[in-house]
Amino acid sequence: MIVSKFGGTSVASAEQIKKVASIIKADSKRKYVVVSAPGKRFEQDLKVTDLLINLAYAALNGENTEQCLHAVIDRYKEIALGLNLELLICDVIEKDLQSRLSMDHSNKELFVDSIKASGEDNNAKLISTYFTSIGIPARYMCPKSAGLVINDFPERAIALPEAYENLQNNLQNTAEVIVFPGFFGYTKDGLLRTFERGGSDITGSILAASVKAELYENFTDVDSVFCANPKVVNCPVEIEEITYREMRELSYAGFSVFHDEALMPVYKAKIPVCIKNTNNPSAPGTKIVSSRKVNRRPITGISADSGFSILYVSKYLMNREIGFGRKLLQILEEEHISYEHTPSGLDDISVIFRSHQLTPEKENRIIKRVTEELHAEDAHFRHEFSMIVIVGEGMNNSTGLAARAATAIARTGANIEMINQGSSEVSLSFGVHQSNENKILQELYQEFFASVTIG
């Protein structure tokens, strides 16, 4: 059996959903269909998830929600009309949205998660109805009744181990095509929680691992994963095969084509992944595999992601103080901050983490504690950083890559604030100011890909 996930761009309109139906009809092994909320129909369009976030905050702020509500309903109405469906499905969707809006607002995170998740939930119901209307026996499956149990971490939920057994018991041996909404699950107490943005990829991965699928297909709007973001580098080289750990490193650092947290479930279950194009399903796509022969190119991809902050701490003889690092990280842990890298020197250390975890109050508390409790001579935050990562299974057998990368970055005139070699040696990260991100990506691409041809 195959699990096929269709991202927002693949289900953004009636025309796109008809392509999805053709893909499902083309292979009877495609029994599990995970769908996102309708995405962008064109570059400047808004994703339904973003419309729903606007709706949720309008409600929380006590504003009139009519305009936001109808912006969402009109999207589904447009799709339903395009698919020649009875508009009854739109009444169901409107009633569902009104019901969610009437929920208690006191738990803001729960309210926002519930409104956000309605995008996928209602799209799955609509697509299931459409499949049935064109002769594909299909049924919608609610993540709650399917047993997709997750932890109670708003907007960044993680599936619990029992979810896999639940899903296996409730999903396998199905005669119909199961249409399953991505992006959310339920806690053991029955609370709805969403994954991170782009999290429908995670749902597909969990389902594939649960039903022991022979393949997890991730349908999007590009023919393959490219060596660099095609929105930054013009016509980048396509990747035919990439390992799970290369894809995790690149996805985490900006390859938004696939969510980095979607890799572990299929990796552990040894399920191959193929990233394909809904608009060109015959293209081979990019296969994500456990291992691959390393070709002449040591670097597989280059990616970048902005939105990082650095906490810089200095104290003379820090290297002699046992437990200093632990105490510093303990302070961050108590502020619920996870971190990415901690490059350090003899008398100083930098902690790099995603800026969205910070608030001005947290920053002040951290600086105060680091200064008073750890007696640091200097402690301050710096913001607006990007992490540039070069990734490749061939890196650990290649010499001079770091020098070539640093020289390429120097050619852009940008300053390197931090360098970090991943312990697995399949990645090398550079911290730079985010204003330099794109020009560095383009220069690194020239250095490692533009002149290299693969025989």
Ligand SMILES: Nc1ncnc2c1ncn2[C@@H]1O[C@H](COP(=O)(O)OP(=O)(O)O)[C@@H](O)[C@H]1O
């Ligand atoms: N290295 C990459 N390879 C391919 N696509 C990439 C890469 N980095 C970023 N992207 C972007 O990811 C987009 C697909 O992801 P997304 O917009 O989330 O689609 P979907 O709606 O299918 O989830 C592509 O259109 C492309 O612009």
Ligand SMILES: N[C@@H](CC(=O)OP(=O)(O)O)C(=O)O
């Ligand atoms: N719709 C949700 C979840 C998702 O995965 O979307 P997409 O498949 O379009 O990346 C979001 O926008 O985050």
